[in-house]
Amino acid sequence: xxxxxxxxxxxxxxxxxxxxxxxxxxxxxxxxxxxxxxxxxxxxxxxxxxxxxxxxxxxxxxxxxxxxxxxxxxxxxxxxxxxxxxxxxxxxxxxxxxxxxxxxxxxxxxxxxxxxxxxxxxxxxxxxxxxxxxxxxxxxxxxxxxxxxxxxxxxxxxxxxxxxxxxxxxxxxxxxxxxxxxxxxxxxxxxxxxxxxxxxxxxxxxxxxxxxxxxxxxxxxxxxxxxxxxxxxxxxxxxxxxxxxxxxxxxxxxxxxxxxxxxxxxxxxxxxxxxxxxxxxxxxxxxxxxxxxxxxxxxxxxxxxxxxxxxxxxxxxxxxxxxxxxxxxxxxxxxxxxxxxxxxxxxxxxxxxxxxxxxxxxxxxxxxxxxxxxxxxxxxxxxxxxxxxxxxxxxxxxxxxxxxxxxxxxxxxxxxxxxxxxxxxxxxxxxxxxxxxxxxxxxxxxxxxxxxxxxxxxxxxxxxxxxxxxxxxxxxxxxxxxxxxxxxxxxxxxxxxxxxxxxxxxxxxxxxxxxxxxxxxxxxxxxxxxxxxxxxxxxxxxxxxxxxxxxxxxxxxxxxxxxxxxxxxxxxxxxxxxxxxxxxxxxxxxxxxxxxxxxxxxxxxxxxxxxxxxxxxxxxxxxxxxxxxxxxxxxxxxxxxxxxxxxxxxxxxxxxxxxxxxxxxxxxxxxxxxxxxxxxxxxxxxxxxxxxxxxxxxxxxxxxxxxxxxxxxxxxxxxxxxxxxxxxxxxxxxxxxxxxxxxxxxxxxxxxxxxxxxxxxxxxxxxxxxxxxxxxxxxxxxxxxxxxxxxxxxxxxxxxxxxxxxxxxxxxxxxxxxxxxxxxxxxxxxxxxx
Numbered sequence: 001x002x003x004x005x006x007x008x009x010x011x012x013x014x015x016x017x018x019x020x021x022x023x024x025x026x027x028x029x030x031x032x033x034x035x036x037x038x039x040x041x042x043x044x045x046x047x048x049x050x051x052x053x054x055x056x057x058x059x060x061x062x063x064x065x066x067x068x069x070x071x072x073x074x075x076x077x078x079x080x081x082x083x084x085x086x087x088x089x090x091x092x093x094x095x096x097x098x099x100x101x102x103x104x105x106x107x108x109x110x111x112x113x114x115x116x117x118x119x120x121x122x123x124x125x126x127x128x129x130x131x132x133x134x135x136x137x138x139x140x141x142x143x144x145x146x147x148x149x150x151x152x153x154x155x156x157x158x159x160x161x162x163x164x165x166x167x168x169x170x171x172x173x174x175x176x177x178x179x180x181x182x183x184x185x186x187x188x189x190x191x192x193x194x195x196x197x198x199x200x201x202x203x204x205x206x207x208x209x210x211x212x213x214x215x216x217x218x219x220x221x222x223x224x225x226x227x228x229x230x231x232x233x234x235x236x237x238x239x240x241x242x243x244x245x246x247x248x249x250x251x252x253x254x255x256x257x258x259x260x261x262x263x264x265x266x267x268x269x270x271x272x273x274x275x276x277x278x279x280x281x282x283x284x285x286x287x288x289x290x291x292x293x294x295x296x297x298x299x300x301x302x303x304x305x306x307x308x309x310x311x312x313x314x315x316x317x318x319x320x321x322x323x324x325x326x327x328x329x330x331x332x333x334x335x336x337x338x339x340x341x342x343x344x345x346x347x348x349x350x351x352x353x354x355x356x357x358x359x360x361x362x363x364x365x366x367x368x369x370x371x372x373x374x375x376x377x378x379x380x381x382x383x384x385x386x387x388x389x390x391x392x393x394x395x396x397x398x399x400x401x402x403x404x405x406x407x408x409x410x411x412x413x414x415x416x417x418x419x420x421x422x423x424x425x426x427x428x429x430x431x432x433x434x435x436x437x438x439x440x441x442x443x444x445x446x447x448x449x450x451x452x453x454x455x456x457x458x459x460x461x462x463x464x465x466x467x468x469x470x471x472x473x474x475x476x477x478x479x480x481x482x483x484x485x486x487x488x489x490x491x492x493x494x495x496x497x498x499x500x501x502x503x504x505x506x507x508x509x510x511x512x513x514x515x516x517x518x519x520x521x522x523x524x525x526x527x528x529x530x531x532x533x534x535x536x537x538x539x540x541x542x543x544x545x546x547x548x549x550x551x552x553x554x555x556x557x558x559x560x561x562x563x564x565x566x567x568x569x570x571x572x573x574x575x576x577x578x579x580x581x582x583x584x585x586x587x588x589x590x591x592x593x594x595x596x597x598x599x600x601x602x603x604x605x606x607x608x609x610x611x612x613x614x615x616x617x618x619x620x621x622x623x624x625x626x627x628x629x630x631x632x633x634x635x636x637x638x639x640x641x642x643x644x645x646x647x648x649x650x651x652x653x654x655x656x657x658x659x660x661x662x663x664x665x666x667x668x669x670x671x672x673x674x675x676x677x678x679x680x681x682x683x684x685x686x687x688x689x690x691x692x693x694x695x696x697x698x699x700x701x702x703x704x705x706x707x708x709x710x711x712x713x714x715x716x717x718x719x720x721x722x723x724x725x726x727x728x729x730x731x732x733x734x735x736x737x738x739x740x741x742x743x744x745x746x747x748x749x750x751x752x753x754x755x756x757x758x759x760x761x762x763x764x765x766x767x768x769x770x771x772x773x774x775x776x777x778x779x780x781x782x783x784x785x786x787x788x789x790x791x792x793x794x795x796x797x798x799x800x801x802x803x804x805x806x807x808x809x810x811x812x813x814x815x816x817x818x819x820x821x822x823x824x825x826x827x828x829x830x831x832x833x834x
Contacts (some may be wrong), residue, residue: 008156009109014115025044027045028045028424043397051092051371055088055089059489063083076089086108089106089109091106112144114144118141118205122138122332123210125209127187127213129215137393140161143155154414162183167200175196176212178194192780195646215233217406236425252442254272254446256336256448259450260301265298272508277292287807299337300447303333322597332390339447527770537632540565542767562707563704568772571690574681578599578657581674584674592648596659599652618645620641695756703743711759713760733774745827757772777802803818
């Protein structure tokens, strides 16, 4: 359900500003009209007549507005009294899935004495060519005289109210149109050669705002007999040193956001890549540089930085001490992607609540709505702290994520012929559908913002904000303010960004980890996770691992766990590995198979040594199609493995090794299939020839016997505080475990938090969620570079399990290298078989 205009509504008792039309829209997924458009669209259905509207004030006093109806239209209108106050409209819409419930939305409507002045909240606005829907909305602010607040002046948002008359100037109407309702919606129809202007006129005051239209989505061309949407206006660039076959390698794309110059963007990218692919704390990426191509896309921003909608305290707004910070409204920046972060001064949605026999909600329902959403000065969070597309740049018909995906699909590499597989690069980044992603594409939006925020959206898009030194940003420059003297003024916006590349890389690599199905390991909430299995390869939930029924008081009981059900418990340590290049079909009667892997003469000699049963190899039959799929293909409690294969022969031709492997037994008489990208490997063994696992046998025995994690957050001595979170803390195995290990012939790492096992606290919960080690980049993501005498240090770096999972996807040949950084607890160095 979409409330249009979707912001607070501000009326006054002046003629012409005391009435607005109210429309409520329902958003429904629409069918794809143009298969090549690659754009998920929604229909907006006007459901105003189906809604139940209730007007009230938080104090219960008489409202200063009323809902009127005329010719089938609903209006919010100032009533005949004299009150100046804040009111709320409670919109109830029948829940289509649950007839006993209403879906609720709340609109905040404030009545003022008068509007004294106005201005555009945009100094300029960029919109794409898109004839299907308006793709941008002009922001308009006004100063008003007298509300119920204790000060005489305040700043309000009148975007979409229709008070300001908007007119294209000169030839502007050739390139875009404005909506007939005068709400400020702009639809781009043709690329502008230069800035065009829109004039606004209200109460005798005129202002202009610059508008440009760009070819954001590309155009349809026939390439190789197929109609393909491509964008030649914003071509990709290859980064030197990161170039290769896009089919075989993984393709990084860095997209500029908020950079006014391309040189500044490229400087940031190059520094960023150097840190990511060379520093030990970012392992295994320091081993994987040759597996990536890197492209850049510079979308020019007319202004430096992005829109920041997070008000600061009044003390931070110089010269305006008597205007509270929460009344400061943001001047939007015209950046390439139109991204924003922070909070917005607006009403919000309420949850589903019981539906009565008539449209009047009962007292408890109204009280819930008021307490949850209607604080008079509450900041209603409709924008995210993470950078996403600003709602006034992305219409509800298309949305930010859909629009960005469509733009990605149109990207090309102009340095190769149209017939080259690498020409239409957009296909490597465009997801097959909402739930699947191409295997060979990763996207990072490099945001030029002073704040330290990041997010991974859908495991294919990493939104990342450049870390800036806060002192280098002129804080007052973010806001448009009205001085108490009623003189309208806009604070000049100044940016002096300073790149913190180290912090930027730390943040990015953590977010990049999510693209490998790695979940957050930190704890943000007290209490216990009680759901089903956690859908990340490095995390596990109590409902899968718990032994027996859930305890009556889980917060006061250390629950017993079954380590044999743990995802990473049965995965082998790997001595040598390679990725199978082509699919292999195994016939029902086959006793041998041939597989192709990449290699050279050294690899040939290594595989030829695996000719006896005690040097047998294993194939992990990957079922992975997209990067968001799990690597733990567990069936009946075990990964899908073909074990104890003997290498019969090895032949090298160019860079391809063909290995003939003898099956230990016919595969159940039914045969099978080994997909490309499955992993052929030789397991690491102890001196007795036993295969080693990610959890060492000594640790596994402890966990199986004690049935508790190596570290847990439940403290029975203080049940009232028995499950306390600690987001970034490095956890160490408990004393009982260390005492038991001291009696065994194992060698612990110098930093015991690196021991792979089971540790409590992950997936934002303090208890009932588990991770492999005491510290990991997915948990405590801070910059710790190992010292020369401390190569084992692991804080701020990926743990061994996460490195294992990343290497397994990108380049399994690197397993031998990461093994060097995690010595086995069980001695294997001097075994004759090794």
